[in-house]
Structures are given as structure tokens and as C-alpha cells.
Amino acid sequence: xxxxxxxxxxxxxxxxxxxxxxxxxxxxxxxxxxxxxxxxxxxxxxxxxxxxxxxxxxxxxxxxxxxxxxxxxxxxxxxxxxxxxxxxxxxxxxxxxxxxxxxxxxxxxxxxxxxxxxxxxxxxxxxxxxxxxxxxxxxxxxxxxxxxxxxxxxxxxxxxxxxxxxxxxxxxxxxxxxxxxxxxxxxxxxxxxxxxxxxxxxxxxxxxxxxxxxxxxxxxxxxxxxxxxxxxxxxxxxxxxxxxxxxxxxxxxxxxxxxxxxxxxxxxxxxxxxxxxxxxxxxxxxxxxxxxxxxxxxxxxxxxxxx
Numbered sequence: 603x604x605x606x607x608x609x610x611x612x613x614x615x616x617x618x619x620x621x622x623x624x625x626x627x628x629x630x631x632x633x634x635x636x637x638x639x640x641x642x643x644x645x646x647x648x649x650x651x652x653x654x655x656x657x658x659x660x661x662x663x664x665x666x667x668x669x670x671x672x673x674x675x676x677x678x679x680x681x682x683x684x685x686x687x688x689x690x691x692x693x694x695x696x697x698x699x700x701x702x703x704x705x706x707x708x709x710x711x712x713x714x715x716x717x718x719x720x721x722x723x724x725x726x727x728x729x730x731x732x733x734x735x736x737x738x739x740x741x742x743x744x745x746x747x748x749x750x751x752x753x754x755x756x757x758x759x760x761x762x763x764x765x766x767x768x769x770x771x772x773x774x775x776x777x778x779x780x781x782x783x784x785x786x787x788x789x790x791x792x793x794x795x796x797x798x799x800x801x802x803x804x805x806x807x808x809x810x811x812x813x814x815x816x817x818x819x820x821x822x823x824x825x826x827x828x829x830x831x832x833x834x835x836x837x838x839x840x841x842x843x844x845x846x847x848x849x850x851x852x853x854x855x856x857x858x859x860x861x862x863x864x865x866x867x868x869x870x871x872x873x874x875x876x877x878x879x880x881x882x883x884x885x886x887x888x889x890x891x892x893x894x895x896x897x898x899x900x901x902x903x904x905x906x907x908x909x
Contacts, residue, residue: 606627609630610649613709618686635662711733715801721766724802817872834846838908844882854871859905864892
């Protein structure tokens with residue numbers, strides 16, 4: 603089985619590893635190299651790092667739509683292209699280039715959470731389950747028919763980081779289970795239901811802002827959803843304060859009001875219930891426990907220093 607793999611971030615690495623076990627990966631397509639980190643040094647994507655280590659030809663087109671890239675793929679004579687978090691929408695001529703088209707490893711239980719950030723929005727919504735779908739790609743946004751799917755239970759302590767890693771592994775499992783059978787024409791492709799469609803738009807920095815006018819359970823879910831990026835944050839006495847860990851409580855008070863402040867945590871009232879802040883990071887400083895945060899700071903119960 604001749605495979606073209608298209609992917610970029612760390613989430614896609616397990617899928618590429620599965621493809622390497624399943625057949626001959628004739629080329630890897632990934633996003634162009636970009637400056638990363640504080641030094642802005644140009645570095646390879648995680649997928650390119652693995653491809654280079656395995657001696658696989660790497661293609662990094664700046665643009666795909668309106669170019670001859672589909673012809674480049676056709677010349678590779680691939681049976682299938684596997685796409686996992688590549689980062690660009692593929693035009694129809696590219697989708698049609700491999701013999702059996704393109705399939706996508708998507709980190710949600712489609713049609714719920716189509717789009718760029720399904721992992722984060724599943725956590726923010728409080729879903730009990732997530733999973734991976736192997737989908738036959740069409741020109742729509744995650745609208746193609748389902749080849750295979752696998753579910754898992756979202757843990758009470760899961761963050762987007764932990765769920766990301768689990769779903770990445772699961773993507774590799776689903777590929778190993780079903781890709782060869784799909785290419786051989788042995789698996790049906792089931793159209794997605796028309797009901798239950800939910801979009802998962804790209805995460806913006808402001809999505810991490812803690813809004814005390816929301817319910818505590820909602821804020822706790824969003825904190826886990828947006829960890830590690832953009833992180834959960836608010837302002838404390840006019841300065842940025844990141845909240846690395848918190849728990850939902852049952853305290854009552856006007857939103858934003860300090861209900862308690864001790865080594866056990868800083869409790870802040872929400873629209874419903876309260877949020878117990880357990881790990882806090884003032885601007886320009888490291889993350890610290892509530893006890894460390896309160897050292898040298900006097901928080902008065904009933905005041906509203908958080909916004």
C-alpha cells in the first residue's frame with residue numbers, strides 16, 4: 603500500500619507512525635518551516651522531524667489551491683492520502699489525486715465538533731465522551747462519510763493536553779485497524795447524520811478569560827479545555843493573573859467576590875457556585891500554590907479584586 607501522509611503538529615505523529623507500519627509512505631506533506639520559540643529559530647514540524655529521521659521525501663508547499671500540487675500527488679501513484687491535522691483545506695483536485703482519495707483522522711465523534719479545535723471545545727462543553735473518526739474526505743469542512751470511529755470517556759481531570767495525547771494514540775489505532783481494509787474496498791463509508799452538527803472554531807486568546815458571571819462548573823471546564831493554551835486568566839488588582847488549576851465549589855456571593863482565602867485555595871464567587879483557585883501565576887512570575895500567592899498579600903473576604 604502506497605501512502606502519502608499529510609500532517610504537521612505533534613498530534614499527527616502517531617498517525618504517521620501507524621502509516622509507516624501499514625505500508626510504504628512515499629511522501630510526507632507538511633506546513634512550511636516556521637520560526638518557533640523565544641529565539642525565533644526556524645525549526646521542523648514534529649511530522650517533518652519524523653519523516654526526515656526515516657528518510658521519507660518531504661513536500662512543503664506554501665500554497666495548494668490553484669497550483670499544480672494535485673499533479674505532483676498523482677505522479678506519486680499513491681493508493682491513499684492520510685491527512686491528520688495538516689492545517690489547510692484541500693481542494694477537490696487534491697482529494698481526487700490518490701487512487702482511493704484522501705482520508706482524515708479527526709479528533710471528535712462527528713458530526714459533533716467539526717473544525718479546528720474539537721478537543722478543546724469537547725472539554726469546554728462538558729462532554730462525557732470524545733473519540734476519533736476516520737473519515738473519507740470531501741470538499742466540505744469535516745463533512746465526509748465515516749469509515750471507522752473509536753470512543754473514549756473524558757476523565758474528570760482531563761485537560762486539552764492530556765486528551766490530545768490520548769486521542770493522538772487512538773488515531774493510530776483506528777488507522778491500523780481500518781486503513782488497509784478501506785483501501786481494499788472492504789469497508790462501507792457511512793454518511794454523517796444531518797442532526798447534531800456542532801462546530802469547533804479555532805481557539806482565540808480571549809477564550810481563556812475567566813468570566814465570573816458564568817457558572818463555576820463552566821469555568822472549571824474551560825480552564826481544563828484551554829490548558830496549556832491560551833490558559834485560563836483574569837485580572838487581579840489590575841494585573842494579569844493566570845490560573846493553572848481550580849475546582850468548582852458551592853459558595854454563594856456576587857460574581858467576582860472573594861469568599862475565602864487560605865492555604866486551601868482562594869474561593870471566588872461565580873454566577874452559580876464558586877471557583878476555588880488552587881494554582882495561580884501572577885504576571886511575570888512562576889505558578890504558585892494558594893498559600894504562596896497569599897504570602898505578602900492580604901485578601902479581604904467580601905471584596906472584588908478579581909475581574
